[in-house]
Amino acid sequence: MPFPRSSGILLHPTCLPGRYGIGDLGLEAYQFVDFLARSAQQLWQVLPLGPTGFGNSPYMCFSAIAGNPLLISPEVLRDNGFLGEDDLRNVPDFPLDQVDFERVVAWKLPLLRKASQNFAQHATAIQQMEFDGFCRGKASWLDDYTLFMALLNTREEATWNQWPHELRHRKPEALEAARQQLADEIFFHKYMQFEFFRQWSELKRYANDQNIQIIGDIPIYVAHNSVDVWAHPEIFQLNPETGEPQEMAGVPPDYFSADGQLWGNPVYNWPYLESTRFSWWIERIRALLTYVDLIRIDHFRGLEAYWSVPAGEETAMNGRWIKAPGYALFETIREELGSLPILAEDLGDISPEVLQLRDHFEFPGMRILQFAFGNDAKNPFLPFNFSANSVVYTGTHDNNTTVGWYNQISDYERGRLHEYLGCTGSYGIAWDMIRLALSSVANQALIPLQDIFSLGSNARMNFPSSAEGNWAWRYRSEALTEDYSNRLKAMVKIYGRYAEFPGARLE
Numbered sequence: 001m002p003f004p005r006s007s008g009i010l011l012h013p014t015c016l017p018g019r020y021g022i023g024d025l026g027l028e029a030y031q032f033v034d035f036l037a038r039s040a041q042q043l044w045q046v047l048p049l050g051p052t053g054f055g056n057s058p059y060m061c062f063s064a065i066a067g068n069p070l071l072i073s074p075e076v077l078r079d080n081g082f083l084g085e086d087d088l089r090n091v092p093d094f095p096l097d098q099v100d101f102e103r104v105v106a107w108k109l110p111l112l113r114k115a116s117q118n119f120a121q122h123a124t125a126i127q128q129m130e131f132d133g134f135c136r137g138k139a140s141w142l143d144d145y146t147l148f149m150a151l152l153n154t155r156e157e158a159t160w161n162q163w164p165h166e167l168r169h170r171k172p173e174a175l176e177a178a179r180q181q182l183a184d185e186i187f188f189h190k191y192m193q194f195e196f197f198r199q200w201s202e203l204k205r206y207a208n209d210q211n212i213q214i215i216g217d218i219p220i221y222v223a224h225n226s227v228d229v230w231a232h233p234e235i236f237q238l239n240p241e242t243g244e245p246q247e248m249a250g251v252p253p254d255y256f257s258a259d260g261q262l263w264g265n266p267v268y269n270w271p272y273l274e275s276t277r278f279s280w281w282i283e284r285i286r287a288l289l290t291y292v293d294l295i296r297i298d299h300f301r302g303l304e305a306y307w308s309v310p311a312g313e314e315t316a317m318n319g320r321w322i323k324a325p326g327y328a329l330f331e332t333i334r335e336e337l338g339s340l341p342i343l344a345e346d347l348g349d350i351s352p353e354v355l356q357l358r359d360h361f362e363f364p365g366m367r368i369l370q371f372a373f374g375n376d377a378k379n380p381f382l383p384f385n386f387s388a389n390s391v392v393y394t395g396t397h398d399n400n401t402t403v404g405w406y407n408q409i410s411d412y413e414r415g416r417l418h419e420y421l422g423c424t425g426s427y428g429i430a431w432d433m434i435r436l437a438l439s440s441v442a443n444q445a446l447i448p449l450q451d452i453f454s455l456g457s458n459a460r461m462n463f464p465s466s467a468e469g470n471w472a473w474r475y476r477s478e479a480l481t482e483d484y485s486n487r488l489k490a491m492v493k494i495y496g497r498y499a500e501f502p503g504a505r506l507e
Contacts, residue, residue, distance in 0.1 A: 008043025026073030161243030216292030260316030
């Protein structure tokens with residue numbers, strides 16, 4: 001569906017500032033929303049909000065629906081009476097500009113356990129009713145998730161398919177015995193989900209009240225070591241005995257990688273999913289739409305045809321394209337949920353059939369300005385080649401920052417960029433590109449916060465070819481200056497990216 005002309009900022013909540021080692025859903029998140037509102041922005045795009053595993057990637061979570069407990073604000077827990085002032089007095093000396101995930105986990109999880117115990121002992125009748133209602137309302141995924149996490153955290157085996165046969169194959173007697181044995185651990189994980197969604201819902205309501213919509217992100221695939229694969233093995237292509245993927249996801253060799261990319265996620269058993277009217281996908285999207293307003297589907301092309309690599313391969317070279325039932329999937333989702341507030345990540349090896357699927361459902365595609373200047377005037381990422389029903393970015397979480405990109409591109413590419421711009425402005429190359437994005441015909445424009453600050457490569461969020469050193473960047477509170485806000489607001493007014501609602505802050 002086409003969207004109104006608007007703009008916003010791409011920022012994952014882990015990047016928010018604060019003294020607890022990682023961004024959270026406390027005061028700094030509300031101050032960031034205030035900055036968006038002062039800057040006349042209407043969109044906040046986040047990465048997947050799930051509980052991350054090895055590598056801390058939000059695209060490899062233990063659940064497709066659950067929230068990340070590390071985002072829970074200790075100060076909100078204190079304000080609600082489940083932590084005391086003393087609990088927040090001796091906070092480790094965490095780095096301010098990076099997330100040290102290992103240290104954060106070591107300090108924060110015991111704190112969350114203490115809050116959970118205090119809730120169990122001291123929750124009011126109303127709070128207990130809210131908790132019970134949450135657990136009942138989310139039981140379709142929460143019961144499996146909390147049992148999975150309790151088992152994962154109390155067993156020596158690293159992944160679910162290494163568990164004993166009875167647990168691996170979900171024998172009812174074994175599951176019931178585990179629920180009784182791990183009741184306290186299960187309660188802890190239920191409480192963390194209750195608290196995450198309570199804090200996130202309040203933040204989302206605050207943003208929506210200021211006419212800011214939140215764009216969520218849905219990875220097309222889920223991690224193999226996740227509750228989704230353990231609880232629903234029939235919807236994935238797995239070895240029935242070992243639980244290992246029979247077919248793995250990835251992308252074929254291309255200009256950037258001679259071997260392609262082998263992600264290792266299990267691919268879907270699409271015939272089975274279609275026989276259920278895609279019930280798992282529908283519940284996944286239904287759940288996500290309870291806590292975001294719009295959804296970006298990562299690797300959208302895999303819903304038209306996906307690259308499938310047989311088990312045992314060490315690279316993605318020997319895979320093959322297999323058709324996916326994208327039309328049937330989105331038709332069914334529309335029948336069940338109504339309009340589709342979806343953005344399509346249509347980057348990479350894109351065929352005409354992928355574009356036809358995207359356009360059939362009127363999903364906006366993505367246009368990345370950093371990709372625009374490497375060849376001739378037919379480049380689809382040049383602004384004059386955009387369609388209005390698209391989303392323009394200077395760069396994404398997978399790209400270098402604009403300043404870092406500019407410092408590394410070829411002389412030819414830099415020359416093409418300068419010719420296109422005609423001149424450079426007084427704020428530097430990042431703001432030249434921001435102006436280019438906001439002035440384009442694309443209905444939506446999204447800018448990584450690092451580009452607002454004109455930061456270099458050391459502020460990059462992700463290196464797709466590297467398993468380490470990602471997802472750690474954070475900014476400091478004082479960086480959100482009135483100067484940046486005024487610049488954004490002025491450009492929004494010039495280029496018509498303001499909301500037509502009473503009280504829009506453009507004066």
